[in-house]
Amino acid sequence: MTRDIRQRAVIYCRVSDAKQKIRGDGLGSQETIGREYADRMGYEVVKVFRDDFTGKSANRAGMKELLAFLKGSKGQTIVIVDDLNRLARSLRTHYAIRDAIATAGGKLVSPKREFADDPDDDLLEIIEAAFAGEHRRKNAEQTLNRMRGRAMNGYWVFQAPLGYRYEKAAGGGKALVRVEPMASIIKEGLEGYASGRFDSQAEVKRFFESNPLFPKDRRGLVSNERVHQVLTQPLYAGYLEVPRWKLALREARHEGLISLETFDLIQDRLTGKARAPSRKDINADFPLRGFVACGDCNHPMTATWAKGVGGRYAYYMCRQHECSSKGKSIARAKVEGGLESLIRSLTPSRELVHLASTVFRNLWDRRAKETKEQRAALKLETVAVEKKIGQFLDRIVEAENPTVVSAYENKVGELEREKLILAEKITKCGTPARDYDDVFQTSMAFLANPWNLWETGELEDRRAMLKLVFTGHLTYDRKTGFQTPEISLPFKALEEISGSKKEMVHPRGFEPLASAFGELKQGPRHGSLIYLDLR
Template sequence: MTQKAIIYARVSSRAQASEGHGLSSQEARCRDYAASKGWEVVATFPDTISGGIDFMKRPGMVALLSFLDAQPNENFVVIFDDPKRFARSTRFHIDLRDALRERGAQIACLNFKFDDSPEGEFIETIIAAQGELERKQNGRQVGQKMRARMESGYWIHTAPVGYRYVTVKGRGKMLEPNPPFDGIVREAIEGYAAGRFETQAEVARFLESFPNYPHLKDGKLKQQRVTDMLTHAIYTGHICSERYGIHWLKAQHEPLISLETFDKVQQRRSGSAKAPKRKNIGDHFALRGIAVCDCCEVPLRSSITKGNGGHYAYYLCQTKGCEAYGKSIKRDQLEGDVGEIIKALQPDQSVVRLLTDMFRHIWYARRAQAADIKKDAQSQVRAIDKKIEALVSRILTAQTEAIVPVYEAEIVSLEHDKARLTEKMQKQVEPKGSFEEKLEPALAFLANPWKLWETPGGAQVHLRRLVLKLAFGTRIKYCRNQGARTPEISFPFKALEGFYMIKCQNGAGGGT
């Protein structure tokens, strides 16, 4: 009767299986060996997993043992290429050897002859121990290289959403922003920090609005993914790793957000929870949350009704007991009345020119001030470095272990302060571009806010909200019969109005 054989092949990772030829070459050699012995190969069981773990956690080996259990009356030979493919742990090697013996299976190896004599078992144990030693030494070397890489400012783990790995000559693989997801992540984090998104659930809904966003399952994103994104220091351009004892190390890659934004996010997360934002918040209503009922001073609600073959947008008061309760106002009417107020904000052009000269003077004064701020921050960083050195010395000379975690926590806090100051210094570099490139667009808005208010297109609602936020210091009261009440205008337009009055009093204006 022909001896039946089973082949077991293993590589240490799925990448080796998909990109290399380890499994196929092992199987080919084992088949040649079986043919030379006249054995019939009836099954092959591959594995793509590290050999240091319990063999019962290897899918291929579990399947092999199940195959043997299903045919208890058959005598099989299990063939494998090398003892290292069998197990790279002395204990698991012996346990697996016993498991195969209990099932009546013989073992054949291309690079080693198994012998059931005491001497053979001794040599086999030595071989298994050598494999385990090599595995642990390799693991130590890899760990040391990974630590060194991290300490040099390079992220070594899976690229977070918003980044991707690229190979840079002389620097190896490093993170770089990955469009369009870098912009999506930045908007999500900054939106949460600024209060645009009140809860993490709103952040999740924002991310879910992008069909190609990673990690979506049936169009939904797990809340843990959002938490991980909001708390990942990697987006600030810093590396933190409890495993390697690294805290707020300046990284080599480009940040997506500032450390200031990151801190705001953590402060919001540690604060009291707020009710989720409604999905139908009214993206078609520029004055939603800004216009209030003149009678009860409660923000007007928005509504889109369907009838007569079309859709009609309205604002209305829904405060029970108010005399305006349930009475609707056409959206175009209300927003048109407010637009007339904005049109009236356009200041005298001579005042705008005067204000431009003032801002130009401030612009150059701030550039000089930036140098002083940077110098002060450098002094604070040096002081922090001295404190850290002192704490490290205390740790080395500590009499009790209990005090060490206290010192370590203080060092982490100081490292965070140092990173914040370093970021502050980087922001104080001489601004790129000219005054005209930086401030003239803002002055152009002050000179003619109506132009931005009337911008056509899909972004009109968002631009109108921006104009309202910049132009007015209070909400706008609206009466259904008498129209919009003039709200308190914001400081920039107050300043322009004040300049114009002063100029007229001094006889410098008033003409054409």
């Protein structure tokens, strides 16, 4: 009795990318067709090799495994492919793989065609392989054109940035939508950097790292590159640009987290003059470190813990070599107690807070009534910008020097960006994001008692309070305590109101008070606190 010996075979399957592997069953279908063909031809399938990689390249993991298997096998092994284009999508790659399979001891077969060794079949194989390569190039070109066209219409076509995800759009395709709470975390980081709440990218980095929901690496850190990507991504302003496709900045079809004006302010800060690096030694133990300067040399004081009888003690001190106060420590409790007295001396009376709130409300109402004039002024400004753009375009046509043409093109780009900001302002003109009570309730609460923000115990709140109340460093003298500080404009305005209270009785007294506040704007939030831009 003789035993039926079936010839050994393997199946090779390929799809173009991992998405096709997940979304469809291309690999499974190819394997099923290959097994059916093997049964019909009497082959025994001993192994299946799979790839999810472009057919343009021969450098594929599955193909390498196949060739290694063939080289390690005795005798000839049948290699089944569903179709010739599953082997490769390039004429050069096709013959490189075909020769490699033959050299390794494999014989290529397919249920859809025969591989015969004659001139006619060779010519047909060349034509089919060339057609597969051309089909791949056409597909790639069409896909790229569709992506570019969609981007031109304001839809982002690449990976969704942090804080967004893709959802089906009403007109077809997919569009970016906000993902909470990540979108709000990023918004706070962006507005914090724009407003000066965060002095540097390092402070933005620490803010993100302090939030347990923000993605971090294995060490629990956020990379500097990730922070820079967030700060320079126009998608967060509701705009997009793709320089490699020569697509200039344009309004996108998704909701932004910040305004374009705020985004440009961030870019100005990033490209402005170099700033001192953010201190890494600022911690909750010494929130005044780097903010309080020595009264003798005016250099920022440092801080440390010292061991003494009964435990450890916290001190601030100056370490400047030429300073007469070098190494002379001041108890932390004394310095921070002096700060409390200083802050409480700035706390206005209840009557004054009520008076200031009235002035704010009057200013708010007056600005709301000026909406029509503001919109008209913005439209005139837009016309002027469009005129400048036209002038530069005329110069580009007339210019012959490539350097001059490039300079004009850059200027047109700047003006187009300015035009977008004006359009955004016109759209938002007269439509405040919040009403008066929402905008000013927490701000007036801060002005009424700024020390409350310190008493939260949070380092970020304490540093924010210092920046909101004072315009620069505080100077501390070892003998006399804090020197007279430079306070911020809102507190100066309260002093102005306090000195003008009697004039409030007469209607004409409003204008001098209003002028003390200058231009009233709503600034970015700091947590529940809203910055008042009083310039």
